[in-house]
Amino acid sequence: MPVLDYALLLDPPAFPAERYAILADRLAALMGTGNDVLLMQAEAVLALEAAATSLARPGLRALNIVTSPYGAWFGGWLARGGATVRNLTASPAKPVTLEEVERALDEGPGFDLLALVHAESASGILNPLPAIAALARQRGIVTLVDAVASIGGHAFEVDRLGIDIAVIGPQKALAGPAGVSAISVSEKAWELLSHGDAPANSMLSLLDQKKLWLDAGRGVLPGTPAPLEFYALEAALDRIEAEGLASANERHERAAAATRNGIRALGIPTWVEEAHASALVSTAILPDTVEAKAFLVAASQKQGADLSAGVGPGAERLIRLNHTGRRAHPEAVKANIAAFSSALKSLGHAADTDSALEATEKAYSDAPANGV
């Protein structure tokens, strides 16, 4: 892989004003939506904080699904702005169930907003988004979905699912830059966002973006846009459009299946049941005899692998195998499995690397995943 001369990063020309709208349209196509798409000039957590801060007001009633620390922060941002927040917290490091959501909606109070994360990188879980979104839609509740990790790795179609606010970032499954993100906003969501307590003159204001960019004809963005991020986003979209979003999703599903085949061939249980496992990251449960920290140190010495500890309550004893973005390829998947096996062995646990790699291969030689 050629190494970039970083001095080349100096003095890029300003990103052409007329191409911001084109970027937003390309992102809208990727998200499958006719809704407005805003470009946010920072990593996606700013977009999430901006959405929560812009929605929050006294009197807003929100059902906030918590399946990782991100969900907890989201509820905190809503509450900070005076909203009444019911946090529906799933079992540690597990997805929420449709039944839990239904029960919470039945109990009320009548909610204005339902927020959840699609796929969690922290634990490798996939929440049952289509069913939850359908439920919220039936009941006329505005939905907000954090699809930062899932876009490009899982089917995520905003209009088909009827999602009012969707937050995405290019830096995960799309393998793009980390310093820019995007939010789609439906008409119904704009109504909820247009209230007297909404922030203005703020990096956290969606109404600022509406007034200063959307309503002003979608020219140059307000503030000082970072050209590197926008050129990189453009290049990332070129690449993902050339591959096709369905192929990218399939590539992730295949990498996930291969990873889990390999893990199980090592006699190691995976954490999440198949129907609720994310295609981005797989999680494995270490044997009791193996200490997690020592395991990660041993694994980190293996070239090309990307293994890490889980994040948040319930995830501490899990090992995450990352197969997101550029890592959703056979060589990265196999490097992960080989490192996992080798680290187990170095800590005195029996492991057969060859069989594990064969099991991994099998997912690639089997019939195409999902009939693609």
Add this chain to the structure above:
Amino acid sequence: MPVLDYALLLDPPAFPAERYAILADRLAALMGTGNDVLLMQAEAVLALEAAATSLARPGLRALNIVTSPYGAWFGGWLARGGATVRNLTASPAKPVTLEEVERALDEGPGFDLLALVHAESASGILNPLPAIAALARQRGIVTLVDAVASIGGHAFEVDRLGIDIAVIGPQKALAGPAGVSAISVSEKAWELLSHGDAPANSMLSLLDQKKLWLDAGRGVLPGTPAPLEFYALEAALDRIEAEGLASANERHERAAAATRNGIRALGIPTWVEEAHASALVSTAILPDTVEAKAFLVAASQKQGADLSAGVGPGAERLIRLNHTGRRAHPEAVKANIAAFSSALKSLGHAADTDSALEATEKAYSDAPANGV
């Protein structure tokens, strides 16, 4: 100039964890400070909003100097968080005077915080920072200075001036990336920032940066850092250190002197008296017979020039000639003067381009500015 293949912007390796602290130390050296330096992961306006939001609490009394829309926003962010804000607004598009500041401080109430912008790109003015900072220091008031535009263009030494919070960005006089910025924080400022109403789990929280980065040993930054911005910041620091900060300041002063020579040779008055003129941008007052919009259209057709309208109250009838960063070079200065002259002529106003360019040249052949 070679054109960057933007596909090269894809897939940079993660910025090495151990180099964030080195970057902060290099920025501290550039700012002339032994204070803590935080790296903020967005354009500098986020750093400013974060500082204001982190300081703001009911009971905080702030004297906020307003010499452009940025200052007005800053006061608004403080007030949003419950602070008692006295805005000291200078005459339109003019610097504040030391006397005005002294009077405001005398009138009280006893202020906890004094905030101002060093040099204003919006109008080309330079506030009398050293004298104001000395005054605040005498009275034990915490100072916050927006030096986003001035760092690299004007002498700006945090510890020598005794500035408690300084906000800088690399994208102006340092000619670096726009998607990252920095804040220096003194011990006294940390005391003021450590209060019960401070935001947490927020992109706007300085205490988060303290807890999650400074106190944690300055490894990888919290969140998802954008590698392109940090590699570009490193390259920008390489370049500015190779030139030397004093030379960069001198380059800006020379460009400013040359620009104003050229403008005056055209018979056009400059807006700001010399002692209070920024070295970043010069402002000229159009003759009454020349319509500003038509002038800017005519000027924009000239290659290599960067002329624009002033920003904010009082600045509408001003034309800004930008000589910041890479534009602080003779060829860019001359392109500005030539475009100014040519636009005047095309609108029926007499102008002698050759004499103006000669006057511009003269600033470069004269004895070195500032005895450098």
